[in-house]
Amino acid sequence: MIAPAMALRGVTKRFGSVIALRDVDIEVRPGEVHCLLGDNGAGKSTLIKILSGVFRPTAGEILIDGGPVVFRNPRDAQERGIATVFQDLGMIPLMSISRNFFLGREPLKGIFPFRRFDKDQANTVARAAMADIGIDVRDPTQAVGTLSGGERQSVAIARAIHFGAKVLILDEPTSALGVHQAAMVLKFVIEARLRGLAVIFISHNIHHAYPVGDVFTLLNRGQNQGTYRKSEISREEVMQIMSGGEDLRSLEAEIEGLLSAIAEKESTQPAATA
Amino acid sequence: MAGTDSVAISSKRHGATDERIARTGWLTRLLRRPEAGAASGLIATIVIFALLPGAGALYSLQGSMTFLTLSAELGIIATAAALLIIAGEFDLSVGSMIGFAGIVIGLTVRYLDFPLWGGILSAFATAVVVGYFNGLIVVRTRLPSFIVTLASLFILRGLSIAVTRAVTGRTQIPYILDEIPDPGTAKLFNGEVFTGFFHWMGEMGWIATRSDGTPLVGGVPMSIVWWIGVTAVASYILTQTRFGNWIYASGGDADVARNVGVPVSRVKIILFIGTACAATLLATIQVTEAGSADTLRGLLKEFEAIIAAVIGGVLLTGGYGTVIGAMFGALIFGLVQMGIFFTGIDTDWFKVFLGIVILVAVLVNNYIRAKALGERTAR
Numbered sequence: 001m002i003a004p005a006m007a008l009r010g011v012t013k014r015f016g017s018v019i020a021l022r023d024v025d026i027e028v029r030p031g032e033v034h035c036l037l038g039d040n041g042a043g044k045s046t047l048i049k050i051l052s053g054v055f056r057p058t059a060g061e062i063l064i065d066g067g068p069v070v071f072r073n074p075r076d077a078q079e080r081g082i083a084t085v086f087q088d089l090g091m092i093p094l095m096s097i098s099r100n101f102f103l104g105r106e107p108l109k110g111i112f113p114f115r116r117f118d119k120d121q122a123n124t125v126a127r128a129a130m131a132d133i134g135i136d137v138r139d140p141t142q143a144v145g146t147l148s149g150g151e152r153q154s155v156a157i158a159r160a161i162h163f164g165a166k167v168l169i170l171d172e173p174t175s176a177l178g179v180h181q182a183a184m185v186l187k188f189v190i191e192a193r194l195r196g197l198a199v200i201f202i203s204h205n206i207h208h209a210y211p212v213g214d215v216f217t218l219l220n221r222g223q224n225q226g227t228y229r230k231s232e233i234s235r236e237e238v239m240q241i242m243s244g245g246e247d248l249r250s251l252e253a254e255i256e257g258l259l260s261a262i263a264e265k266e267s268t269q270p271a272a273t274a
Numbered sequence: 275m276a277g278t279d280s281v282a283i284s285s286k287r288h289g290a291t292d293e294r295i296a297r298t299g300w301l302t303r304l305l306r307r308p309e310a311g312a313a314s315g316l317i318a319t320i321v322i323f324a325l326l327p328g329a330g331a332l333y334s335l336q337g338s339m340t341f342l343t344l345s346a347e348l349g350i351i352a353t354a355a356a357l358l359i360i361a362g363e364f365d366l367s368v369g370s371m372i373g374f375a376g377i378v379i380g381l382t383v384r385y386l387d388f389p390l391w392g393g394i395l396s397a398f399a400t401a402v403v404v405g406y407f408n409g410l411i412v413v414r415t416r417l418p419s420f421i422v423t424l425a426s427l428f429i430l431r432g433l434s435i436a437v438t439r440a441v442t443g444r445t446q447i448p449y450i451l452d453e454i455p456d457p458g459t460a461k462l463f464n465g466e467v468f469t470g471f472f473h474w475m476g477e478m479g480w481i482a483t484r485s486d487g488t489p490l491v492g493g494v495p496m497s498i499v500w501w502i503g504v505t506a507v508a509s510y511i512l513t514q515t516r517f518g519n520w521i522y523a524s525g526g527d528a529d530v531a532r533n534v535g536v537p538v539s540r541v542k543i544i545l546f547i548g549t550a551c552a553a554t555l556l557a558t559i560q561v562t563e564a565g566s567a568d569t570l571r572g573l574l575k576e577f578e579a580i581i582a583a584v585i586g587g588v589l590l591t592g593g594y595g596t597v598i599g600a601m602f603g604a605l606i607f608g609l610v611q612m613g614i615f616f617t618g619i620d621t622d623w624f625k626v627f628l629g630i631v632i633l634v635a636v637l638v639n640n641y642i643r644a645k646a647l648g649e650r651t652a653r
Contacts, residue, residue: 074533090533092526094593094643095519103523104535106516116514 002029003066005198006051006082006167011060013046020046021222023060028167028198028215033189035209036202037242038219044202047219048171051200052084053077064166083165085156087172093145097137098126100144101159129162130155133191150181157188161195168192169200174208186212206242210235218242305645308587309599311638315585315631316602319609328616335481335491337616345608346501347556349601351575352582353501353508354552356600358545359583360512362525362592363412363419365549367404367426368579372572374430375401375557377438380447380567383454390451390459390562397554404430405550409543427576434569448566463500464562466493497559501604504552509597521545525592581628582607585635589643606631 004027013021021043028034038044049055050062053071061068064080071077074084084090091100102122109118123140130137135154144152153173160168170189174182189212193199203209209216216233218225218241225241304310323332331337351368358365375397383393408426412419438445451460466472469492475481476489483489512518523531524538532538553572561567586603588595610631614624 075535078535088527088530090530092523092530092593094526094589095522099519099522103519103531106519108516116510117516117519119514 002031004028004063005030005065006200007063007066008047008050008057009061009063011047011050011057011062013043013050013055014058019222021050021057024219024222024224026217026224026227028200030166030198031193031196032214033193033199033201033212034215034217035213036200036217036219037204037206037209037238039204039242041221042219043222044204044219045171046222048084048086048169048200048202051077051167051169052082052086081164081166082169083160083163083167084169085153085160085171085173087175090156091144091152094143096141097144097147097155098122098140101126101129101140101155101162105163125162130158133158133161133188135188148181150177150184153177153185154188157185157192161192161197165197167198167200169202171202172204173201174203174205182208204242206235206238210238305642308589308594308596308639308642309602310587311635311642312586312599312602312606315635315638316606316609319606319613323609323613323617326613326617328613328618332613332616337612339491339495341608341612343495343497343608344611345604346495346497347559348575348578348582348607349501349604350497350504350556350559351549351552351579352586352600352604353504353597354545354549355576355579356583356586356588356595356597357508357512357521358542358549359580359588359590360525360592360595361521361542361545362528363542363545364423364580365408365546366420366423366576367408367430368549368553369572369575369577370427370430370434371401371404371550371553372557372560372575373434373569374404375554376561376567376571377434377447377569379558379561380450381438381441383450384447385441389456390454391456393450394459394558397557398551401550401554402547405547406543408550409539409546412546413539413542431569438569445569446566447568450561450567451565460562461496463496463559465496467496467499469493497563500555500559501601504555505597505601512597517541517544522593525594527593578607581632581635584639585631587635587639587642589639590636594643603635 007027008024011021011024011026012019024043024047026034026036026047036044036047046055050057053074053076056070062071063069064082069080071080071082077084092103095103098119099122102125107118107121107125108115109121110116126140127137135151135158144155147155157168157170157173173185173189177185186208189199189201193212193214201209201213210230213230215227215229216238217227218238220242228238323329332341351372355365355368378397378400379390379393382388382396383390388396404426408419408423411417411422415422435445438447451457454460472481472489472491472493476483476487481489481491512521520531520536520538520541523534523536524541528538553575556575557567557571560571582603583595583600584590584603585606586595586599586601588599607628610627611624614627615621
């Protein structure tokens with residue numbers, strides 16, 4: 001098996017007395033989509049912030065290509081090839097696609113004091129980089145704010161791939177999207193995987209995660225509930241574990257009991273509602 | 275296609291045109307530019323005053339030069355203010371800095387026997403320090419720049435008055451240009467260019483002359499030259515350089531910008547230094563023109579600068595706008611101020627008009643911003 005591009009070993013994160021993550025181990029390999037699944041409060045957000053350098057773990061270590069690393073800030077993680085697409089997407093709505101694409105890494109031309117932002121180059125490269133993974137941009141000078149959620153997500157992914165990310169972390173990339181747009185984003189996730197990136201896909205939506213995932217790690221209440229390859233687990237089993245299995249069944253029973261009680265009440269007192 | 279299509283990303287690999295995207299013509303594109311409102315406002319203002327009585331005097335060479343000088347003086351500080359607002363911050367200390375810089379020039383030249391250039395350099399050095407501290411306090415404390423520079427507004431004005439009175443016993447410093455060793459330096463700020471050309475036009479009888487044959491308007495004042503220069507440099511920086519990209523990003527979303535490696539704090543501090551230096555340039559022009567410094571110079575100029583920028587389409591919340599817009603804003607401001615004077619309308623009405631213009635400008639800006647975003651965020 002290929003060596004992991006990035007790994008967490010025994011990572012714990014405490015906020016005061018709250019234990020957000022407890023002893024989590026995760027390995028992501030190049031050319032693999034690793035889905036992190038969990039319900040609200042499972043610790044997904046904390047985990048992503050540790051992976052991307054926003055938080056430092058209270059205990060445990062982060063390994064890149066087998067060696068331990070400490071991220072001082074998100075920029076530090078980026079420089080080591082960890083590209084994170086947060087839900088705010090790291091883009092500025094009022095700025096153009098190509099200006100956003102190169103923000104902080106602008107191509108320059110000319111000599112001092114006339115060294116300037118090479119806009120033509122930026123437009124051409126941004127358009128080409130996106131065409132490369134199958135996004136057709138007709139006008140890279142268009143403000144990012146005019147794009148739909150799925151399109152913005154795609155631009156962010158294209159940017160990460162273009163700037164040579166080894167590990168691509170996607171935070172709920174499809175959560176706010178409709179069916180069509182979600183499918184489009186999932187296509188780009190597969191595209192990134194084909195290029196040999198290690199993709200970490202965070203989601204609470206199994207229907208989006210299952211088709212593209214190779215490996216599934218299930219988080220619940222800050223703990224790793226197990227890591228499974230796709231061949232080892234079905235969609236239904238993932239759902240069972242994610243929701244805490246028993247809990248969901250008892251909840252269903254409770255709701256059914258409530259509904260039948262209401263129905264009974266209505267049938268005995270038909271005049272009251274008239 | 276001819277570049278007239280609007281957006282788009284399509285999910286198709288070699289996407290055909292997306293049927294949901296309307297074609298936009300060049301006119302729509304032009305109207306979507308941030309300074310579109312200001313440009314049309316300027317045209318409307320020019321037309322309105324052309325139809326009112328006094329248009330002849332207002333649009334004469336002399337009248338034009340007068341309102342252009344007003345616009346130029348405001349435009350110099352409005353340009354710097356526009357860059358800072360686009361980066362997401364305000365500087366309310368600009369007006370006080372004008373007074374303070376004038377006092378620095380006056381005191382160093384008159385009481386420390388500095389040559390004029392030495393006095394001007396001292397004023398600019400002071401401006402760099404003031405701007406640096408304004409910026410540093412804002413980025414370190416993350417307090418609103420509105421409050422931080424409001425404090426500077428009072429501190430600088432108070433310092434100007436207190437120090438001047440302590441040293442001279444008065445609140446003005448007259449006769450600054452008398453007996454200076456370098457009168458040529460003053461010409462850089464209070465002189466005129468194209469004097470030969472204007473003289474020739476006077477001789478040809480094309481422009482009005484005095485009885486001795488010299489033209490009433492001897493040339494283009496240096497303040498206008500400085501304004502054009504400052505506008506050109508600022509516009510170049512904003513639209514053509516990496517730093518310009520960072521200015522937009524800092525005002526658009528400082529956290530996002532920081533995360534991709536934009537040195538947001540440095541950008542903001544540099545722009546605070548920029549507004550203080552612009553105030554000092556204006557102070558230098560005013561001191562050399564009047565030959566004196568006054569502790570009350572520049573009163574309320576900070577608001578006029580912000581107003582000109584906003585009229586010019588700069589978004590108060592940052593991240594959007596142009597320097598050319600601020601130039602249009604300053605032109606409207608100067609034109610209206612002089613126009614009201616020439617039409618014989620009571621000049622007291624200027625402020626009423628100004629208030630209405632601000633309100634209209636802000637509404638137009640919001641509309642244009644929504645247009646720029648294809649109205650996706652406006653809903």
